[in-house]
Amino acid sequence: MPSLDQALGIHPQALMLRARRAELLATNLANADTPNYRARDIDFRKILAGHNSTTKIDSTRDGHFNSQSKGMFDAELMYRMPDQPSLDQNTVDVAAERARFLDNSLRYQASLRFLDGRFSGIKSALRGE
Amino acid sequence: MALFSVFDIAGSALGAQSIRLNTTASNMANANSASSSTDTLYRARHPVFSQVMDDFNFDGATGGSVRVDGVIESDAPARTIYKPGHPLADDDGNIFLPNVNTVEEMANMISASRSYQTNVEVMDAAKQMLQRTLTLGQR
Numbered sequence: 075m076p077s078l079d080q081a082l083g084i085h086p087q088a089l090m091l092r093a094r095r096a097e098l099l100a101t102n103l104a105n106a107d108t109p110n111y112r113a114r115d116i117d118f119r120k121i122l123a124g125h126n127s128t129t130k131i132d133s134t135r136d137g138h139f140n141s142q143s144k145g146m147f148d149a150e151l152m153y154r155m156p157d158q159p160s161l162d163q164n165t166v167d168v169a170a171e172r173a174r175f176l177d178n179s180l181r182y183q184a185s186l187r188f189l190d191g192r193f194s195g196i197k198s199a200l201r202g203e
Numbered sequence: 204m205a206l207f208s209v210f211d212i213a214g215s216a217l218g219a220q221s222i223r224l225n226t227t228a229s230n231m232a233n234a235n236s237a238s239s240s241t242d243t244l245y246r247a248r249h250p251v252f253s254q255v256m257d258d259f260n261f262d263g264a265t266g267g268s269v270r271v272d273g274v275i276e277s278d279a280p281a282r283t284i285y286k287p288g289h290p291l292a293d294d295d296g297n298i299f300l301p302n303v304n305t306v307e308e309m310a311n312m313i314s315a316s317r318s319y320q321t322n323v324e325v326m327d328a329a330k331q332m333l334q335r336t337l338t339l340g341q342r
Contacts (some may be wrong), residue, residue: 089336093205100209100325101254104216104269104319107223108252169320179328185262186335194342 081196084122085188091118092182099175102166109162113154113171146176206336208253208267209329215255215268216322221272223250230255234303245301247277247308277302280290 081084095116105111156165217239224290226248251272322326 090205093242093332095210096329097205098213100329101267103321103325104219104267105252105254106216106321107220107314108254108269110253114292116221151319168318172321172324175325179332182332186339191341 075178078196082189082192085185089114089185089189092178092185095178096175096182099171099178100113102154102167102171103168103175105164106166106168107164107165111164111166113156113175114151116151156167157195170171175191206333207330210326212268213322213329214229215270215327217319219250219252219269219271220315220319220322224319225314226250227312227315228294229232229314230301230303230308231305233301234305237289237291237298237300239293239298241299244281244299246281247279247301248274249277249311250274281303285330310331315332327341 095118098114098116102113102115154165154167157167159165207233207249222238230247233245236245251274252269253272255268281302282300283297284300285296286292286298
């Protein structure tokens with residue numbers, strides 16, 4: 075019997091990742107005037123692809139890294155390459171970060187819609203009308 | 204839940220930017236407060252921001268908010284004006300005016316208020332995202 079997790083697909087994970095990215099982008103925007111602050115972001119596609127992959131490396135010994143254990147929240151944070159570095163070493167481009175934040179929140183809402191659709195699908199299946 | 208910490212992060216930025224706006228207001232208000240010596244003279248004040256690394260997050264890797272490390276007084280030389288008739292003039296007939304650069308302060312004020320607005324919008328977006336999440340599966 076398929077579990078509820080399978081019925082929901084990738085959307086819950088995507089939602090969590092979007093929420094985390096929103097936090098990161100908010101951090102970038104909050105520190106737009108902080109000297110020496112470097113803007114950071116995560117590579118959404120890479121993390122989601124890693125989450126979906128079925129390849130597994132055998133671990134023959136304790137302490138070996140398990141390729142499956144790398145959860146999506148251990149995602150490596152990457153530093154943004156600034157188009158135009160500023161004198162105080164701050165690499166936040168406010169306009170670009172705002173655009174990314176907007177994009178991210180729209181995609182978050184899209185994931186919510188997908189989840190909503192899945193839920194209403196499950197509901198109508200349960201009712202059996 | 205990561206979205207809730209957006210409120211903390213944006214909130215800290217609101218606080219920091221309003222301190223910056225406060226120092227700017229203080230500098231502008233005192234731009235022409237004369238004094239008879241450089242010791243008692245008002246000096247331009249500027250806040251210093253730094254990032255707070257938040258260890259309480261569930262993964263420890265995301266960071267955080269911004270805080271005001273302190274307010275420093277500018278070391279720029281005071282403006283000296285020869286005005287023998289001024290009641291605060293010293294023995295040489297000079298008065299001292301603060302080292303406030305009003306043009307710089309105006310730019311600072313605009314930058315601070317824009318940053319404030321940006322963070323308010325971030326909070327607003329996070330609120331909408333959370334509200335949508337709360338109605339998940341109700342249709």
